[in-house]
């Protein structure tokens with residue numbers, strides 16, 4: 001292998017993905033806004049860039065795993081340097097959960113420089129990223145998708161191609177996160193209903209997630225919510241609000257009413273307003289407990 005890749009964004013997800021790429025034999029040139037977060041990767045052979053575009057080489061591949069649309073736009077859209085350095089034959093492999101509209105804008109601008117855009121948002125938390133077990137949704141430039149496939153295979157357990165519309169993979173990602181957010185709200189309400197009726201919420205969660213709801217999301221999130229355990233943080237609550245809002249924006253632009261998403265927006269916004277942005281996004285369940293007049297468990301950091 002031995003190909004050099006650029007990698008921008010070494011947060012909760014970017015860091016373990018970058019580590020896997022190094023393990024798979026890629027050479028990485030990395031950039032992170034907080035440079036110190038890149039340091040452990042340097043001992044694994046990564047080279048540190050002092051600004052984002054510096055990770056790119058002519059005709060090369062740059063992977064981004066940034067927080068949101070604003071961050072991706074700042075690095076890859078408003079600043080043309082990345083496109084200029086990549087040039088014809090270059091590829092931007094974009095793993096962030098961003099709006100389909102932003103993905104389409106990125107693809108259009110990159111194409112003006114001969115750069116291919118591939119959207120590759122992922123399902124799975126940082127533990128899954130570290131284990132190389134992410135599920136990856138792909139869409140975008142056909143030839144570029146072929147070239148990036150081995151990269152995706154080195155951090156994913158499987159990938160699904162949704163065609164050439166650069167926004168398509170992000171639509172799928174938003175559908176998935178909408179389903180997870182509704183499951184979090186539904187389980188928080190169900191476990192709290194059990195508790196208010198004198199039942200052990202953990203036992204109720206165990207029974208239901210071993211039988212009727214025996215699927216990964218209900219089992220892993222169900223246990224966390226039953227135990228009211230919102231640490232360690234895998235996916236920040238502020239990013240959960242971002243995704244609910246992206247689903248709502250996409251719904252608005254496609255004239256698709258999503259009453260549940262509106263309800264989720266208020267739940268997650270209330271969590272942000274109460275200072276819970278940096279708790280895990282399951283901490284939205286604290287709002288359900290508060291509405292039910294229950295004391296917030298002491299193990300919750302912002303209780």
Ligand code: NAD
Nearest residue numbers: 009010011012013014033066067071096097124125234235
């Ligand atoms: P994070 O907050 O841990 O990391 C975000 C990264 O973006 C950091 O490297 C930060 O330095 C960088 N960044 C943010 N704003 C920036 C800016 N303006 N300029 C330059 N860099 C900037 O987030 P994360 O959990 O790693 O998530 C990254 C992306 O992956 C998000 O789009 C998220 O929705 C998605 N995602 C997260 C998870 C998860 O479980 N954490 C799972 C699937 C997808």
